[in-house]
Amino acid sequence: NAGVTQTPKFQVLKxxxxxxxxxxxxxxxxxxxxxxxxxxxGLRLIYYSAxxxxxxxxxxxxxxxxxxxxxxxxxxxxxxxAPSQTxxxxxxxxxxxxxxxxxxxxxxxxxxxx
Amino acid sequence: QKEVExxxxxxxxxxxxxxxxNCTYSDRGSQSFFWYRQYSGxxxxxxxxxxxxxxxxxxxxxxxxxxxxxYVSLLIRDSQPSDSAxxxxxxxxxxxxxxxxxxxxxxxxxxxxx
Numbered sequence: 580n581a582g583v584t585q586t587p588k589f590q591v592l593k594x595x596x597x598x599x600x601x602x603x604x605x606x607x608x609x610x611x612x613x614x615x616x617x618x619x620x621g622l623r624l625i626y627y628s629a630x631x632x633x634x635x636x637x638x639x640x641x642x643x644x645x646x647x648x649x650x651x652x653x654x655x656x657x658x659x660x661a662p663s664q665t666x667x668x669x670x671x672x673x674x675x676x677x678x679x680x681x682x683x684x685x686x687x688x689x690x691x692x693x
Numbered sequence: 694q695k696e697v698e699x700x701x702x703x704x705x706x707x708x709x710x711x712x713x714x715n716c717t718y719s720d721r722g723s724q725s726f727f728w729y730r731q732y733s734g735x736x737x738x739x740x741x742x743x744x745x746x747x748x749x750x751x752x753x754x755x756x757x758x759x760x761x762x763x764y765v766s767l768l769i770r771d772s773q774p775s776d777s778a779x780x781x782x783x784x785x786x787x788x789x790x791x792x793x794x795x796x797x798x799x800x801x802x803x804x805x806x807x
Contacts, residue, residue: 612795621697621781621799622737637794669736679744681727682783682795684736 581605585670585685592660592692600655600688602670608683610676611653612637613645615666616687622669628653629676660692697784699798708807712769716782716798719763726758726765727795729781737781740767772805779803 583604592598604611612627614637624637626645634645642664644656653672657664667689671682696719706712714728725744729737743749743756743765755768765784769776782798 614797619799622783622797624794624796627794638796676794679725681739681742682737684738686736 583670583672583683583685585668585688587688588686589689590691592657592690594661594692596660597656597658598660599657600668600670600690601652602654602685603652604670604672604683605651606672606674606683607650608672608674609650610673610680611647612671612673612682613643613653613655614669614671615639616669617666625655625668627676660690662692664690665692666690697782697796697798699780699782699801701801703802703804705804705806706772708772708774708805710772710805712772712776712803712805714767714769714780714782714801714803716765716767717763718765718782718784718796720784720786721760721763723763723784723786725785726756727783727785728754728756728767729783729797731779731781731800733778740780769803772803774805774807777804 586601609630613625614622616622628634628647631650646654670685673680700715727742728740731737743758749756753770757766779800781800783795
């Protein structure tokens, strides 16, 4: 049981380049999330998908787009990378969006934008 | 802007002592509260969660919740060097546009020294 799988693990981009971060979960969870983690800032929600077919903005959505491809997969796209997007990105899933459902995290993608 | 604040660290305790980690939150509508542990370079992992006022114990860990004071804490008894990590407090809403989203504090770094 792999849980939540993120690819790639590391990535270096030049300013203006685009890329897509992939995330897949095999726990049959309904809800999926993308967070970024910066030193001293904790984890901040970028986008989330409460269920297949729906997506919504989190705290810091600017510069990102997402796609909930199916129940298993939730991708995050940077259309034109900026140095401010240098961060560690975590995908997470939960069984359902309600309050009694904890998050399960992937191993993270370490992105550097030069 | 909903806020989750944790006591500033780093916190250093001797092996065998009780470590106390504190967290306050701004939204009275918050329904559930989570503690995650994150080792350096790793993804967050759930330690425990609490929904009701009072204490909840799980092994060496005790979560305490006081909704009137908007305060949640985590006590680690008989601290071990392996408990050295960053501890993240997270708060989840149950309704409205924030349904199901988790808001994290900035984390407290705990060091347990032999």
